[in-house]
Amino acid sequence: MAAVFFGILGPVCVRLDGRQSIELSGKQSVVLASLLLNVNTTVSRDRLIAALWENAPHSAVSNLQTYVAQLRKALPPGTRLLTRGSGYLLQAGADEVDLLIFDQEVRLARLEAERGEAGAAAERFERALALWRGQPAEGTPLGGDLLARVAEVEERRTETLLDYAEVKLVLGAHKEIIDDLRRLLADQPLRERAWYLLMLAHARAGQRDKALGTYRRARDVLVEELGVEPSKDLQDLQSMILGDGLPPVAPEPRARGICQLPPDIADFVGRQGELAAALEALGPARQRATTSEPAGAESAWIPPTLTVPLCVISGQGGVGKTALAVHIAHHARHDFPDGQLYINLRGGENRPTDPEEALGRFLRALEVDSATVPTGLDQRAELYRAKLANGRYLVVLDDAADEGQLYPLLPGTPGCAVLITSRHRLTGLPAARLIDLPMMPSGEALELLRHLIGADRAAEPSGDADTLVQLCGGLPLAVRIAGAKLAARPHWGLDQLVTRLSDTRSRLRQLSHGSQAVRASLAVGYQGLTPPARRLFRLLGLLEAQDFAAWTAAALLDMPHAEAEDLIEQLVDVRLLDVAGHDPSGQARFRFHDLTRAYARECAETEESENERIAALRRALTAWLALTRQAHVRLCGGHYRLPYGRSPLWSPDPEIVERHVRDPLAWVEAERAGIVTAVGQSAALGADELCWELASSAMHLFETRSFYDEWRATHETALLCTRTSGNLRGQATVLNGLAGLYLARDDMQRCGEVLEEALALFEKAEDRHGHALVLVNLAELHRLQGRYAQALEMYEQATEGVARAGDHGTEIAIMRGVGHIHFNQGRYDLAGPYLRRAVRLADDTGDVRSREFARIILGEIELARGDSAAAAAGFSQAMAYFDTLGFPRGTAYATLGLASARLAQHDLDDAERLLQRALAIYDNVGESLGRARVLFAWAELRRLQSRFDEAVATLTEVIAICQAIPAPRRHGLALRALGDVYREAGDLPAAVDAWQRSLTLLEATSSAEARQVAALIKQHLV
Template sequence: MALVDRAQIDRAHNDHAHNDHAHIDRAHHLRFLLLGSIEAGDGSGLVELSASKMRTLLATLLLARSRIVPDSRIAAMLWGEHPPATSEAQIQIYVSRLRQKLGVPIVRQRPGYLLEVDPGQLDLVVFEQLARRGRDLLERGVAREAGEVLTRALALWRGPALAGATDLLTDAERPQLEEAKLATLEDRIDADLALRRHAELVAELTGLVADHPWRERLRGQLMLALYRSGRQAEAVTAYEELRRLLADDLSIEPGNDLRELFTRVLAADPGLDAPAGGDAPVRPSAAAPVRPAQLPPDTADFTGRLAESEHLAAMLERHDAGAPLAGCVISGMAGVGKTALAVHVAHQCQDSYPDGQLYVDLRGLTAEPVTPLDALGGMLRALGVDAAVVPPGLDDRVKLYRSRLIRQRVLVLLDNAASEQQVRPLLPTGRDCGVLVTGRARLSALEGLPILDLDVLAPAHALTLLGRIVGEERMRAEHAEAERIVALCGHLPLSIRIAGARLAAKPYWRLARLARRLDVQHRRLDELRIADSNVRTSLIQSYQGLSPAARHAFRLLALLDVPNFSLWTAAVVLDTKVAEARDLAEQLVDARLLDSLPATSGMSDQYRFHALVRALALERAAVEEHPKERRAALTRVMGASTWPNWVGTWSRSWAHCT
C-alpha cells in the first residue's frame, strides 16, 4: 500500500469542507439543539441523525464552542479508553457523513476538527445568555422582567441534555449542564418570591427539594415560601429535615445563610415578610449588623492538626509593633482541609476578636471568582454600611473598609483565594485585626503574612477521622481494611470524608467492599464522590488553571509508575531541555498538582505525585493524549535510562499507553 502524506490527507479533507460552502445559506439558518435530544434543523424540518455516534460527534464539536476538538477527545467520547485501531479513519467517515447531512463546513485542523457556528444557532449558548441576563436583572431588583427572561431560558430545555449521545459523552458533560439549569431555576424562583407568588411556589419547591434533598438554596426558598404562606411550623420542619440529613449522611451542618434564615423564621422576623405592594426584595433584608459573625460552622468531627492549630493561633496573637498584620496564609492541595482548619482556628480565637468575624469565599478557581470590588461590597454591608452609600469604585471601597476597621478587633477569613491581586485589597491595615487566607497557591507576595503549607493527615489521624464518621465498632471489626481505605484515599481529608460518608450511608456494606472498589485505580475517582462532594471536581479546577504546556506535562509525567522522579527524567519524558522541564514542573508544584521533594546531596531535583492527583492525570492522558504520544514518552525514558529497576517500571507504565 502506498504511503500518503498526512498533510495531503488534511488538505483533501479541508478541500471537501470548503466545497460545503455551497450550502452556506442553509448553514447559517440551521439551529442546533443540545438541551434535550441532540437535533439540528431549519425552517424546513429536522436533519435525520439516527446514529448515536453521529449525534455524539456533532454534540462534541458543538460543546467546544467553535474551538478545535482533538481526535483523542472525539475518540474518547465515541469509544472510551480503548478506541479501535481504525478510530481515526472512522472519525473521518463520521465527519464526512455529518458534512453531507448538515451542509456545514467541518474543518480538519490538527490535532482535530473545528465546527464554527454563530452563538444564536446553538440553544445552549442562547440559554446561557438569557440566564445571565435574568440573573443581572434579578440582582438589580427588577424581579418581574427577570422572571420573564429566566422563564424563556428554561423553556429551551426539552428534556435531559444530550439525549441520544453515548453514555461516555453524557457522563462527562451532562452534570454541569443540568447544574446550570437548576441554578437558573433557582433564580426564577427567587424572582417569583420577590413577586409575592409564595403560595403557588410551595408545591413546586416541595417536589424540587425531594429530588435534590441536599440543595440548600432550594431548601431556603421552600422555607421562605412556607413562612410567607403562614406556615411557620412547616418552614422550621423543612430546616430540621435537612439538618438531620446532613448530620446523618455527611456529618456536617447546614451553611451559614440557611442557619441565619432558620433563626429569623423562628424569631418571626418582619424582614422576611413580602411587602404589600410592588416587587418584594429579591433576598430578604436584614438590619445592618453591629458585630458581624459570618464564620461557617466548625467541623464537628475535626481531627488532628494540633500543631498547625497552635501555630495559627499564635500567628493571630501577633499584635506587636514588629508585625504589620496578625495572621497567616494556609496553602495546600485540593481537599487537604485548608478551609476546615482555618474555620476551626477562627472559632477557637473568636473571643480575641470581640468586634466580629468576616468571612468571604473568594471562589478563586471557579469560572467566576469573586472580585475584590464585590467582596468589599459585601464586607462593608456586614460592617453596617448601608448599601445605598457603598462607594461604586474599588479604591473608595478599600479606603472605607480600612477606615471602618481602624481600632476594631475583627478577624477576617478569606477562603479559596486565587492570587495576591484578589486578596490584597481585602487586607485590613489596623494592627488589631487578624487575617486567615486559604488557597492552593502559596501567595508568597502577600507582605507580612507567613505561609503554612498544609500536608495530608498522618495515618493515625486519618484512621481516627474515618472512625468518627463510620463508627468505632465497624473500624474494630475490619481494622486492616480501614487502614487500606485511608491509604487508598491518600490520607486526604476530603477523600476520607467522602469514603466515610458512603460507608455511613450503607451500614450493610463491609469496609472490604469499598476497599476493593477503591483499589481499582482507573475507577478510584469515580468512587470518591457523594452528593456535591467530589474529589475529581476539586482536583480538576487546579488542572483547568494550567497553561496548555503545563497540562501536557502533567499528563505525560503521570505515565511514570514510580514513587518519585528526577528533573532529568522529566526532561526526557517531555522531550525538552532541563531548564524548560524545571519551569513546567514548578508550574505544577505551584498549582499543587506535583510535590517537590527536599533536595538531597548528589541528586537533582525530585518530584512526586499524590496518588489521587496521578489518577486524574492518567484520566486526562487517556482522553487528551494519543497512545502514540504516550508510548513515545516512555520509550524515550527507557532508551535513556541505565537503571535496572526501570524494567519493572516500564511494564507498569506501559499499561497506561494502550
C-alpha cells in the same frame, strides 16, 4: 529524658532540666533562632538561607543541611526537629518555648481583663513580661524576612506592656505606670495608645496639668513627624480633662460583632500542631488598635503595615485547608469581638472572585448601605480599611488565587488579623506565617473514619479500616467521602469499599458521594493551569515511577529543561505535585499523591491520543536510558562491557546530564526505583530493545551498590519481554546479566545454566562480542569452582572477541582473572605481570574499580611472599577508595585483605576489628562465599589465640558454606586449616583425616597448596 526549654526572648538558649547546658555555633544559632521564631511552623529552605547569608554561596543548600544535622546532634534526644518537604519544622509543646508561654499568658491575661478580673490579669501580664531577657534572638545575626518576624514579636511585647498598663490603671496604680510609659515613648514617640494611657494616668493621679502637657507633647510629635493631628480618642480625652471629666475606670464590655464564618466541623480531628501555630500567629492582633488610618492614606495595591498578622494555610485540594481555617477562626472568635469576615475567593477556579466584588460584600456586611458603596477598587479598599480601623476583626480569605487578589482585602491596622487558605504558598505576602498542610497522618485519618462510621464498625477485626485509610492516601476529603458512603450504606462491610477502591482505574469514581468528589476537587486546580502545564500534568500521570526529577518533564514534552522546570513548578505551586525531597546533587524530586496521579492519568487518556501518549512515554524512558548509560560510563571508565541496542535516545541537555550523573552511584541511589519501573513500562509498551538496554546499562551500577533486588527485577522483566518478542541478542545479554547476579549470590548451578543458554543465543545471533562476554563469565565461574584449566581456556577464547570490540573493560577482567588463577596455583611470577597490566590499563581507561580489585590480588601475592607491610599498604588504599565510592563488596574484600595482613603481623586486636567489619558487610549484602572467606581468617585468629574449639566450629561453618555453593578450592583450604587446628589441639588422627580430605579437593583443582598438604600427611603418617 531530660526536660528541654528553648529561649528566644533574648539571646538564644537551650536549657536541660533548668540548666543552660548546650552551646551552639554561630550558624547553628541562626538556624535555631529562625525555627524558634516560627516554632511549630515549617520554615522553608529559602527563608533559612536568607537568614544565614546576605549573599548566599553556591553551596548554601548543602551547608544548610550540614548546619541542621549539627543542630540535631547538639540538641537532646527526643527534640522534634523535622524535615518537611524542602523546609524544616521545630515542634515544641506550649511549655517548652518562652515565646509560646508568653503568648499563652498574654492570651489568658486579656481574657481575664475582658471578664473584669483585673488583678488576675495583671499577675499574668507580669509573668509574661518577666520572660523577656532582651531583644528576640539578641546577638544572633538574622537576615531575610526573619528581621520582620523579630519586629513582629517585639511589637507584641509593646502591646502587652500597654495592655498591662491599662489593667494597672483599672486597679488604681496610676503613679506606677507613668515612668514605664515615659520610657516606652522615649523609644516609640509615635505610639498614640501610649500617649493616651500616659494622659489618663496623670489625670487619675490628680496631675491635670501634666496630663494636658502630655497631650501637647503628643500633638507636637505627631504633627512634626507625620503631619497629622492626634486621633479622635486623644482629642476626646483632652476635652474630658479640660472639662474635669474622665472615661470610666473599667471599659464597658463590647457587644459581639458580625460573624460570617461557616459552621465549625463537629467531628474535626487532629491538626493540633497547625492549630496551635495558627492561633499563635494570629495572637498579636488581640490588642486593641488605637491608631486610625486616614481614609485614602494607602493605595489598594500597596501591602499594608507589617504589624497586621497574616497566616497562610496552603496545601493541595481536599487536604482540609478550609475546614482547618474555619476551625481556627471559631477558636479565635473571642479574640476578635468586632467581627469575623469570611469569603471564598475561588482562587482555584477559572474565574476567581474579583477583589472589588469581595470588598463590596465585606462593606455591606460592615453595614455600609448598598447605595453608598463606592465604585472602583481603590475607593472600596479605602472605605474598607477605614471601617476596620481601631477595631478587632478577623478576616478569613478562603481559596486565594495569588497575592494580587489579596492585597486590597488586607486590613491596615494591627487590631485585625487575616487568615488565608490557598493552593499556592503565597510567599510574597509580607511577614506572613506560612503553614503547609500535609496529608493527614494515618492515625488521625483513622480517627476521622471512626467519627464518621462509628468506633465499633471501624474496629472490624479484618483490619479493613486501616486499608481503607491507606487507599485514601491521607487525603481528608477522600476519608470523609469514604466515611459518608459507608454511613449511607450500613449493610456494607468495609471490605466491599476496600475492594472497589483497590482498582486504581475506578478509585476516583468510587470516591464520590452526594455533592462531594475528589475528582472535582482536583479538577479545580487542573483547570486553573496554563495549557502547557495542563499537558505536563497529564503526561506525568503516565509514569509509574513514584518520584522523578524535572528532566522527565523535559523529555515528556520534548522541550528544553529550563522551560519544563518552570512548568513543573506551576504544578507544585497549586499542589498537584509534591516535592519528594532532593537527590544527592541537590536537584528536587517530585511525586504525585496516588489520587492525583489517577486523575492525571484519566486526563491523559481522555485528552491525549494513544500515539501522543506512547511518543511522550518513549521519550521519557529513553531519557532514563541515556542517563543510566552515562552513569555507567562514569563508574566503569568508558562504554566498555556495555552492549548497545538500536533504541533511539532522547537525551537531556548536556549540563543536566553532568549535573545528575557526575556522581554515578548517587544517581543510581536516587533513580533505582525509577529504573525498575522504566524497565517495566518499556516491557508493557513492547519496546524490547529499550527494555533490555536499560536493564543491562544499570547492571554494574546495581552491582556496585549491592542492589540485588533491583538487578533481578529489571533482568527478569527484560528476559520475559525479549523472549516474547523473539529478540535473540536481547535475550542473550539479559541472561549474561542474570548470570552475573547468580554469581554474586553464590548460585553456581543457575549461573552455569543461563550462561550456556546465553552462549548459544549469541552464536545464533552471530554476535562475537556478546559471545566473548559470556565466555568471560564462564571462565569466572570455572575459576571460583577450582576448574582452572577450563577457566584459562575460556579466557583465551574470549580474548579475540573482546579485542576486536575494543572492550578494554572486559580485557582488564580477563587479565585480572588469569592473574588470580596463577596466584591460586602458586605461580606468583606469572600472576604479577597480568595483574600489573590490568592496573595500568584500568588507570588508562579510568576504570578505578577494576584497578583496585587488581591491586588487592597483588596485595595477596605480597602477603603470600611474606611482605605483610607492602600488602597492608595496598589493602588500606583499596579499602579507602571503596569506602569513598560506596562499594560494599569492594570494601569488604579489601578489609579482609588488611585483616589477613594484620594476622601475619600478629596484630590480633586490629585483625579482629577488621574481620568484624568485613563480616558485617558481607552479611548485609548476603554474600555467603565472602562470609566463608572472612570466617576462614577468623578461624586462623582463634588458632593463634589457642581457642581451638572456636576455631573448629568456625571452620566447620566454612566447610558447610563451601559444600553448598560449591567452592572446592576454598573447601579444601578450610579442611587443611581444620587439620592444622586439630594437630595443635593434640588430635592427630582427626588432623590427618582432615588433611586427606583436603588433598583430594586441592589436587582436583590443581591448587598450589596440594603439595604442602601431601607433605604434612606424609610427615605425620611416618
